[in-house]
Amino acid sequence: MSEPVSALHHATDDSGLVAIREVGPLGMITLRGDLADKTLGKAAVVAGGVNLPEQRHCNTEGEQGIAWMSPDELLIMCPYADVQDRLADLRDKLAGSHALVANVSDARAVFDISGDRVREVIAKLAPVDMHPDQFNGTMFRRTRFAQVPAAFWMPDDRSARIVCFRSVAQYMFDLLKVAAQPGSEVRHYA
Structure with missing residues (x-):
């Protein structure tokens, strides 16, 4: 690779x-869906390593974080090397939900x-x-x-x-x- x-x-x-x-390269995942959905929220918190932010806010800790992008979109940040694993985990956890998960790092x-x-x-x-x-x-x-x-x-x-x-x-x-x-x-x- x-x-x-x-x-x-x-x-x-x-x-x-x-x-x-x-x-340098930073891992970034776009997550779109119903932000009030508890399943989506829990999956985002695990992927981002921080609590969900309020509207128009961003919670970060080191290279990890979650930013509120719009009423139905979050930007999840993580170390670049962790993106594929976190992406797979998000997709697995949200398999039954109406959500979009995309790696936008590059x-x-x-x-x-x-x-x-x-x-x-x-x-x-x-x-x-x-x-x-x-x-x-x-x-x-x-x-x-x-x-x-x-x-x-x-x-x-x-x-x-x-x-x-x-x-x-x-x-x-x-x-x-x-x-x-x-x-x-x-x-x-x-």
Whole structure:
């Protein structure tokens, strides 16, 4: 079996207002179905290794997690090497349920940005109120960064994790670098 390759081969840039790092391959499973179904919920918790998140939130612990994507969709995250086993387990547990389970790991790129100006960099690109009173804790958003569909959450006040389609990984990396250019500080959240 061949080794997985990240979209940008772990590209990094720490020359700007935030450090930008493309995360290596991360296991991601889309689970669609009735989120009120207890069988589906229990299977998702086992696969994601964390409790189910509230609407528009994300629960993570290390490489494991579950993100609320829509009223009938969850994104389950796990180590890349565990995806096939977790996928098989989900399909087995949900065999009698109306659900869709798909491995989307290789279709996505993941970026971590960190530093004191994380909120400012995101606010330049996404139509999300990044004030700490409005976006905090385990909140999760599906949105756009410029014209790129993406999702993000902030594991802490100084970092964010962004997920986008692999096909636009270079564009996303470049967007983040431009928004983080030294001298482009807005100082709105400082």
